[in-house]
Amino acid sequence: MVPFRVIWRNLFGHPVRSLLTAASLVVAMFLLCVLRSLVVTLDAGVTEARTDRLVVQSAASLFVTLPENYRGKVAAVEGVKHVCSWTWFGAYYQRRENFFAQFSTDQDTLLAMYPEMEIVAGDYERFRLNRNSCIVGEALVKSYGFKLGDKVPLIGTFIQRLDGQPWEFEVAAVYRSKAGTLDSGTLFFHHEFLKKAREEKLCTGEEGVNTYVVKVADGNDPITVASRIDSLFENGPQKVQTTTEAEFNAQFVSMIGNIPFFLSAIGSGVLFAIVMAVVNTMLMASREQTRAVGILKALGFTSTTVFLVFLLQAITLSLLGGGTGVALALATSDALRDALGTTFPNYVVSHDTVVVGLIVTVVVGLIAGLVPALKLAKLNPVNALRAEQ
Amino acid sequence: MITLRQVVKSYSRGGETLVVLDHLDLTVADGQFCALMGPSGSGKSTLLNLVGGLDHADSGVVEVGGEDLTSMSNDELAGWRASSVGFVFQGFNLIPVLTAIENVTLPLLLAPLSGKQRREHAEYALELVGLKDRMHHRPGQLSGGQEQRVAIARALVTDPQLILADEPTGDLDRNSADQVLGLMQRLNSEMKKTIVMVTHDPAAAAHAGTLVHLDKGKLVRIEQQTPVSAGAR
Amino acid sequence: MALVPLNYNLRSLIQRRTSTFLTALALGATVATVAGVLALQQGFETLFTKSGRDDVVVFLRKGAASEGESAFTRDDTRYLVNSITEIAKDASGKPIAAVESFLALRRRKMDGGETNVPVRGVSPMSFDLMGDRLKITSGRTFQPSSDEVIIGAKLAGRIQNTLVGDTIVFNMTPFKVVGIFENDGPAGSEVWGDVERIIEALDRPLFNRVIAKLADSSPDALAAFNARMQADVQSPCEVKTEAEYLAGLTGMLSGLLQFVGSILGSVMGIAAVFTATNTMLSAIASRTHEIGILLATGFRPIPIFLSFMFESLVLGVFGGAIGCLLVLPVNGIETGTSNFATFTEVAFAFKITPQVLTSAVIFSLVLGLLAGAWPAWKAAMMKPTEALRRS
């Protein structure tokens, strides 16, 4: 039987050292969990993408707009249930730093297209019926204090009002996103509004829309529908490329750069440092506990037990600190999302991350405890007893 | 109880082999209280460690309680130690982070007992050594003599037939030493334990019934004597 | 006041070398991670800020911060190039100004996936403005008014159809790759072709910027000129030096990297300080007796404090050295990210500048000092009698 009390008590034999080591582990595991959550959040648009949504964009470039009349043509394609346009607006609120995403969209299909959009304040119908209104994500409410009924002034960049005034949209509803496919930090307004302003030559910017998002009707193969759409415009005037939502979102993730590489490099730095820290602690502990190991062996505890005593000690220490770090990351998930504002409006520490965090914690303990535990286990009891206290 | 035949034990240090026990023969009968004496470096602790199954002899036979220790693996030796022998060392006998009772309970973890039984046994052993009232103290909060008595309680808690003590009074003042030696005598006379005790101190050795003298790894002589009883002076 | 001999501490570090080494590694990993982020920031900043030309100004439509946001009609560009008197003239009396278009095109990468490749339509004067900052390293430059392009060296071979002799299709029009060029700035990862041909191929009759050399390039003159152009009725513009323009584009990402670096530095720094504190505490615990002897011989607490601070500073030095060694191999590693102002891919390299190394070493020394303070104070505050009693 493993004398668990010995494990536990040894940890508190040097309370300051254990505390400092555990505190390092708290910090390290917290950091690792946050880093992983950032990646997961970034990837959520890809991993949580729905298979029944397709995105139609210009084959040449995302920055080349598609004609307005494509909306109707796409909607008429067999297997298409809804079409909803997205057009990048690129304005800012008050100052350039207050940058968040704004899109003009089709108010009639937006909610049907995105069931993950949950209205938390106001009324979608009011947004739908009022051409000058907008619907904003929860993160914007938190970051900028937008309220229902507020007129949000936006200063255009490439879509500017020719009279030099800012654009204004009245907040009709606030939404929360229940999935990674929809950002909680976006402002949507009527595409009709933008189209009219362009037609009346009130603003700069090109005609058309950036993308049409398509909902595939039940029972249709999305890939077939995509190729139908592509072939429809094969001979121009604008060639299109229809992709799954996952592929479309993936292009944005890959744009940020080699994020997995950066984060895993930082993560390995953190891990390496923490492993060294815990190894250092466990080596110090093993030196001090050599004589105690001699006593345990003299009393008839086997090498295996001694090995386990020391290894479990390392793992317990690691779990005490690392577990706290993981728990801290979980507990601060909401606070951190609010602090990150519109940069990571969907930030969340998932259960997966918690599990991975705990596994990494145990592995750190294993690595740190393994060598000293083996050394102590192999030690001949006579030599162990001869060790200085 | 103990039979050593032609036991050789040597250590190699920096290419040189140092023969510590040199074809040693020794027999200790059941129920004896035997004091092992000899100059420093004569091999007393080494001998005790072989008898206690802490180390392997290079050659020869070590038989204790009818078991041949030389043929046992390390794990078998560990199991044998758990049930058949109790140790008391010179100092730092106890695990410093555990309380007295926890130290005494430790060997009982290797026996198939319930938690309650373990506690009862440990309390009884502490009572025997007169330290029941200090059972929740850490070694650091006990005097050297008390520490040794806790170590004795731990050595006898599994009720082994053999108790081995390596200079148990080496660090103690006369008074504490007398208490420890008195305890050893009681273990020997009342509980019929076989005891082998290494000591440098003739006054301590006087409490044993048999004196074994060792020098340079060889048995010099064995004397029988009438033990003085502890606290007689 | 007698100081404790320093080699007393050095000996102790050597005696406890495993612990010393592990601690230095933990410090080193922390330092290296932070230095890596700084190196990234330096690489990025060098690419954009340091490569920006001070004597070239960029005209963008008023309100636009980047080329992607800016748009000029043909009339606008004619007006800007020909009617702005502040623009310098070359020997033949032509204004030194170039009209350029800019669009990110979706391209397949050689290693799979797609990326947005910046395609720039340029005028002959664009080359004059670049001067010897742009070097054709293989092939030749494109013929004006022809369907030919040259490719930035950082793109060549990373994107499909970007080697000399390849044909790259924009929309429906095939362009022939005739040369590869090198440039230290963002142009190094662009495709260049004749502006008129590119605009026509993309069916997009808009220009994104005008670049020019000013007759008077002093900051004051530029400021006045900018003010005038902002209020210009015919074509209101923002005018900045190219250096300013590029710095403005990337300020956010550069700032973000600095922010990430300092957050990482402080968070990982805390963990590293704890580790080194542990090591110092253990060093002091094992030398309690010696400290007692020192105190008993008459050494004062301050020298003892200083002595242990020195020891922990040496740990910091080791940590810094290991950190620098660990981070050096990343120097020059190429990586890519998007320029978020234009959503195009830019390639740049980690750059270990002396500044990065200095920051790394100073960071490590600070960590060492922070870690040593409490243990050294504990040692200095020991009572000689008690210290001697404990073995």
Ligand SMILES: Nc1ncnc2c1ncn2[C@@H]1O[C@H](COP(=O)(O)OP(=O)(O)OP(=O)(O)O)[C@@H](O)[C@H]1O
């Ligand atoms: N593990 C070991 N490795 C090398 N040499 C050893 C080892 N153990 C004991 N020795 C040597 O063997 C000799 C006998 O040691 P032992 O401990 O048996 O002597 P002792 O009679 O108990 O002496 P003391 O009275 O000083 O305790 C000594 O010279 C000692 O240095």
Ligand SMILES: [Mg+2]
């Ligand atoms: Mg001895």
